[in-house]
Amino acid sequence: MKLSRRETLFALAGLGLAGKAQPGFAAPASLGAIAAEQGLLFGTSIASDTLADPAQAALYRREARIFTVDYAMKFGFLRPTADSFQPGEADAILAFARASAIPVRGHTLAWNESRPDWLMALSTAEMRAALDRHIDETVGYFAGQLHSWDVVNEPFWPGHRLPGHFRDGPWLDAFGEDYVTRAFKRTAAADPAARLVLNEAMTEAWTEDGALIRKSLLGLVDRLQHDGARLDAVGLQGHLLPQKPHDDAAFADFVAELATRKIDIYITELDVDDTVFPDDIGARDAAVAEHYRQFLTAVLAVPAVKMVITWQLADSASWYDHAAREADPDATRLPRPLPFDAHFAPKPAHGAMSAAFTARRPA
Template sequence: MKFSRRDFLAAGAGLSAALLRPPGIAATPKSETLGAIAGQARVVFGTSIAADTLENQAQASLYVEQARIFTVDWALIFGHLRPEANLFLPGDAEAILAFAEPAGIPVHGHALAWNESRPEWLMALSRAEKQKALDRHIDETVGYFAGRLPSWNVVNEPFWPGHGLAGDFRGGPWLDAFGPDYVSRAFKRAQAADPKARLVLNEAMTEVWNEDGAKIRAGLLKLVDRLQHDGVRLDAVGLQGHLDPGRPFDDSGFADFLHQLAERKIDILITELDVDDSSFPDDIPARDAAVAARYRDFLNAVLSVPAVKTVITWQLADSASWYEHAAREADPDAKRLPRPLPYDSDFRPKPAVDAIVAALTGRPKRTP
């Protein structure tokens, strides 16, 4: 059974998780949900969510049951909101808010300034016109959702050494328009548009232990220092956590990096957690066990740092994962589909759930 976005908007999303749940899938006791267990460990647990997540009854039920925060997946990305210069299409984000608000689940905005979201009309603008486009986008978007979205990823993925640019910044329309100063400009305008919203700087690949990862970590620390020196309000740093066991990693070293960030007196969020299982065996039980072990080891290290306040998976069930979507696009008849998330495509828990619970319940107690 499916619900359309219109159904949710018309009903005010007033359906409880119990009413949404299809026959045959038992509800998790409230005290045993990931959200509740994380809360006992002083962590807010959540998931990204897309408007089409709501169209599947079981999936919508799972998300509202387990999560205590939602991140908007793609509905607020520049190119989706503004596919043409004079269009502003907030309908998918509105559907998510209509679903989340009655359940009391806050929604985190993602993302205001991301150089990879670059519709053709934007790239055709002059430098001065791009400057106006960024200012207008932040002013209008944050202003439109002011009081409804309590936090934003203001700048997403500012660094990418592969572009070969000064400071290892990621190239794109906003860097073209302002240079590296686009970061501070975006934060200042977001704060002006909604002074109560929490402002987050979100970055990828900081957990990867190779030359690119080292450059991104170094650049991020310098950027945080510069923002703070210039008096730009920065409430938290988000680290995505798209874990790829096929790349080198060092969980202890990553925890040391988190401590360095924490010394800057900011909160830390894990914002897009999942595990790429492409380097693991085809055998599903073996693969699920390896995925679970990666979740456990990573979170054990991350949760040793008190400044980590939030853990958000990038979707919650395999069927909604960007990995699965990419695999089906590459081969609609693919026999092996990715299994990167805590719940399978039938919305049932996998060993990763137990691994996440073990890491949360094992988090060191806060010392006085």
Template sequence: MTLSRRDILGAGAGLSAALLTSAAAEAAPEDKTLGAIAAKSAITFGTSIAADTLTSPAQATLYLEQARIFTVDWAMVFGNLRPEADSFHPGDADAILAFADEAGLPVHGHSLAWNESRPDWLMALSKSGKQKALDRHIDETVAYFAGKLTAWNVVNEPFWPGHGLPGDFRDGPWLQAFGQDYVSRAFRRTQMADPNARLVLNETMTEVWTEDGARVRAGLLNLVDRLQHDGVRLDAVGLQGHLDPARPHDDAGFVDFLHQLAERQVDIWITELDVDDSSFPADIGLRDAAVAARYRDFLNAVLTVPAVKTIITWQLADSASWYEHAAREANPDATRLPRPLPFDSGFRKKPAFDAIVTALKGRAL
């Protein structure tokens, strides 16, 4: 059976999800999937998902089979929802939510306040105009999706030392509008619009063992302290985990950082896990083994921390990876394509799958 884009993105989304859920059950025994294996170790395993996944029955089946939570990939970021000042385009997000709902899977929204999603019309506004834009975006967007999302990445990537600003905050429209207080403002307004959604602060580069990584970690701990001191509800801290083995890393040091976060009584999520394989040999067998080893070592370390509750890969199959999209955009004729995820472009398991399973099964409860 071939499912069209209209079948899944339109009125047939629910039926298509039901059919694919049945197909997923036949494709892999429940106790052999990443989601089921993770659950036995008190971990919710999931993946990001984009609307184009829904037009590929094989990919959609894989995602339903393996995941126990979806993160919306790009469909909910500011620039996608509001490409023009008076527009609101939730269609792709609505399709993902309908698909997940039919399968009984929770969805994690990504993201409300991210300084890198800044269409030209937004940047042309005055300071007061940007202030109104953020308040309106959070109030209207969270209200629109209220009751349909289990959690929100309320603020994404608040830090970037390279911008040279006080506190190492990332520059952008929201920092320009409110200063550092945009973070607490976003959390308070999100809670008001949907009191039942879990509120997550999501950050990148914390696993990188460089001066910039250290500054991001320090800034993040300080921000968590400030939010808690000010009575702002913060349920979880998300750490992206875009692993680049070519950059310095220290898994034991990262675990120490996770314990510091855990002492602040927040759950910890790994929210965008994948492995950059660009520094590995061209040979696919050697490269896949190296990617698997990085997954194994990172997760073996991370999963020793009880506060780690959720592991989400940034897509599941190589063909959906942002690394592959970037490689094809740079060179449409490229013969070496990235292989950063646990399934290949044909949706077959790779050594990374087995490495993740081994790490999950090795978690001591």
């Protein structure tokens, strides 16, 4: 049987034969291994194009102990039309992870920003049916294959100026605030084994919007538990923005308060926006690394934090890099927000993360 190019790349990456290090280069201990020594699960988001580059696939396989599917399980990607369901890219990621014995997180079932045009043209009753069908079919299709689901993503956005600071969108329109509880209960029924996660952004920003989101998130967790919905963990994304006010110690206090609800805490989308740091790469990388060190040192002092996931591992795969190239294809100052550079070499951020993991005491 002749393998396709993609299948060959998956096989090479799975066997660890792809992306050999250059002569004389000694790879540091993996972030996944260092975190595991302290009882933490470290991982990264991953997209199907990662698997097409053997060196990148090998890096992700070596460093991560868990993957989050980047975009291939989002509503609009799985269902670009009303009568379609396209899980092929997600299936490819799951096959790669399975060959490497790495668990996978599903991302995400109900997110009001994933709203294809066909969905927005539906009536309220049709929207309700669309969400129920999506959860039942999607969770059922992947049942038994996933560590966890981000069931609801980013439920709050104060900028939409709605009651309760909820994010506007089709699911809020269709069900009101009850869409959150409904999504959790249907997901639990479709796959009782998967851990169920509520994932939110901007909680680490010490701004007016950040304060409103933190307060609203605590209230939503209380409501889910009161309504009898199973909630195993809360994901706090951690897209760190040094240009905005932040207080790592105070954020850790918020994480500790959240943990009193007897749930685990995951840091789910960690990276550092380096926009305000110097152009000089050495100085910029040092500033990014220090931001990682301070944030993780504070957050990992909370025993309920069980997982840290970066949003991709290498700078060239970052959403910041993609946005910069889209804005200016000739850009020379490209973002460097992650622990590995575009050539998959470790940066100072890798050392800072390793140090923060090592300083954490196992629970």
